[in-house]
Amino acid sequence: MQNRKLIAPFFAAALLSLTAASSFAADAATAQADKPTxxxxxxxxxxxxxxxxxxxxxxxxxxxxxxxxxxxxxxxxxxxxxxxxxxxxxxxxxxxxxxxxxxxxxxxxxxxxxxx
Missing domain, CATH: 3.30.1340 (Histidine-containing Protein; Chain: A;)
Structure with a gap:
C-alpha cells in the first residue's frame, strides 16, 4: 500500500513531463515550419x-x-x-x-x- 502512495506522485510527474515535452516538441515543429529551410x-x-x-x-x-x-x-x-x-x-x-x-x-x- 505504501509503495502505491510513493509511486503515484512519480507517475503523475512522469505524465506531466511527457505532456510538457510533447507540447514543447509541437511548438518547436510549428516554429520550424514558419522558418524557411x-x-x-x-x-x-x-x-x-x-x-x-x-x-x-x-x-x-x-x-x-x-x-x-x-x-x-x-x-x-x-x-x-x-x-x-x-x-x-x-x-x-x-x-x-x-x-x-x-x-x-x-x-x-x-x-x-x-x-x-
Missing part, C-alpha cells in the same frame, strides 16, 4: 537569378533597348531596374518587357531619363 532559401536565390537572367536576355534581344545601360537585380521576385534611358517611352518599353516575364512579382523602376 536552407533549400527554400536556395530556391528563392535560384529563382531570383533566373528572373534576372531572363530580364537581361529580353533587354539584349530587343533592338530598341539593347544598347541602353540598365542594371537589373532581383530580390524575392521583385525586379529592381537602375540606369539611364534616353526618354520616357524607352523606360515604359523596358517596364512592359520586364512585367511580361514569368516570375516577376513587382518592379521597382529607378530608371532615370537622360537625353543623350
Amino acid at each position: 536552407v533549400t527554400q532559401k536556395a530556391a528563392v536565390a535560384v529563382d531570383d537569378s533566373v528572373i534576372t537572367a531572363k530580364v537581361k536576355s529580353a533587354l539584349v534581344s530587343d533592338k530598341e533597348v539593347s544598347a541602353l545601360k540598365i542594371n537589373v537585380t532581383t530580390k524575392q521576385g521583385v525586379v529592381i531596374l537602375t540606369g539611364a534611358v534616353p526618354n520616357t517611352e524607352a523606360g515604359d518599353r523596358v517596364i512592359k518587357m520586364v512585367a511580361a516575364i514569368e516570375g516577376v512579382k513587382d518592379i521597382q523602376n529607378q530608371l532615370q531619363v537622360k537625353a543623350s
Whole structure:
C-alpha cells in the first residue's frame, strides 16, 4: 500500500513531463515550419537569378533597348531596374518587357531619363 502512495506522485510527474515535452516538441515543429529551410532559401536565390537572367536576355534581344545601360537585380521576385534611358517611352518599353516575364512579382523602376 505504501509503495502505491510513493509511486503515484512519480507517475503523475512522469505524465506531466511527457505532456510538457510533447507540447514543447509541437511548438518547436510549428516554429520550424514558419522558418524557411536552407533549400527554400536556395530556391528563392535560384529563382531570383533566373528572373534576372531572363530580364537581361529580353533587354539584349530587343533592338530598341539593347544598347541602353540598365542594371537589373532581383530580390524575392521583385525586379529592381537602375540606369539611364534616353526618354520616357524607352523606360515604359523596358517596364512592359520586364512585367511580361514569368516570375516577376513587382518592379521597382529607378530608371532615370537622360537625353543623350
